Amino acid sequence: MKISFHGADRDVTGSCHLVEVGGTRVLVDCGMFQGGRRLDEDNSEPFGFDPRDVDIVLLTHAHLDHCGRLPLLVKRGFRGEIVTTAASRELARVVLLDSASLHEEEAKREERTAARRGEDRSVEPLYTTLDALNTFEQFGRTANYGEQLTLAPNLYATFLDAGHILGSATIILESTANGTSHAIAFSGDSKHSPHQRSSVEAYPAIGGHSIGGSKGLVDQILMHTGSFHVFLRSRPRIEA
Numbered sequence: 203m204k205i206s207f208h209g210a211d212r213d214v215t216g217s218c219h220l221v222e223v224g225g226t227r228v229l230v231d232c233g234m235f236q237g238g239r240r241l242d243e244d245n246s247e248p249f250g251f252d253p254r255d256v257d258i259v260l261l262t263h264a265h266l267d268h269c270g271r272l273p274l275l276v277k278r279g280f281r282g283e284i285v286t287t288a289a290s291r292e293l294a295r296v297v298l299l300d301s302a303s304l305h306e307e308e309a310k311r312e313e314r315t316a317a318r319r320g321e322d323r324s325v326e327p328l329y330t331t332l333d334a335l336n337t338f339e340q341f342g343r344t345a346n347y348g349e350q351l352t353l354a355p356n357l358y359a360t361f362l363d364a365g366h367i368l369g370s371a372t373i374i375l376e377s378t379a380n381g382t383s384h385a386i387a388f389s390g391d392s393k394h395s396p397h398q399r400s401s402v403e404a405y406p407a408i409g410g411h412s413i414g415g416s417k418g419l420v421d422q423i424l425m426h427t428g429s430f431h432v433f434l435r436s437r438p439r440i441e442a
């Protein structure tokens with residue numbers, strides 16, 4: 203299991219994490235950088251991976267800093283499946299259409315400003331309403347809390363209620379290989395955020411999945427920003 207962070211590592215926004223397992227590439231969130239001109243400009247930068255190579259996107263929730271670059275991902279060639287909860291899917295429709303129209307308006311405003319300076323310049327929006335509509339075509343299976351979804355042979359995702367906004371989820375991604383089970387938990391923005399972020403022990407069990415606390419199932423916190431944490435767990439697989 204290989205994980206790389208393409209946002210929300212130095213900054214709190216722009217959550218976007220790529221997990222590669224076997225031949226499968228899973229993106230967890232594809233959020234917008236927010237908070238000032240420098241971060242706005244980061245949104246149009248290359249992702250750091252080829253969107254055409256991504257098989258599946260798992261969406262933790264529908265806040266713009268977690269879903270806002272999905273239409274850009276589709277515009278740049280992503281044709282895989284987006285998996286999230288039913289509520290997040292509906293909220294994302296509203297959020298992404300709104301975001302697309304804001305980008306269109308901003309592009310027109312820049313063109314008008316240029317025209318006033320005597321420049322005939324066309325400005326391309328970060329993405330358009332059509333890109334947002336195309337994104338909705340990529341929404342596939344609905345994730346129900348607590349149900350394990352098979353993403354690929356030996357690769358599974360489970361969405362758990364994160365208690366953040368309607369439909370929000372902590373996502374546990376598990377893979378098994380050579381008798382060992384590896385799990386990565388993406389907390390999403392979670393109400394379970396520990397006060398001592400550096401302490402795995404401070405993180406409570408969520409649902410039936412203990413991804414922290416005293417049971418010792420978490421080996422390592424890979425990343426944390428704000429209330430978003432990524433945990434890693436490895437243990438021998440127990441065959442039924």
Ligand SMILES: [Zn+2]
Pocket residue numbers: 263265366391
């Ligand atoms: Zn959020």
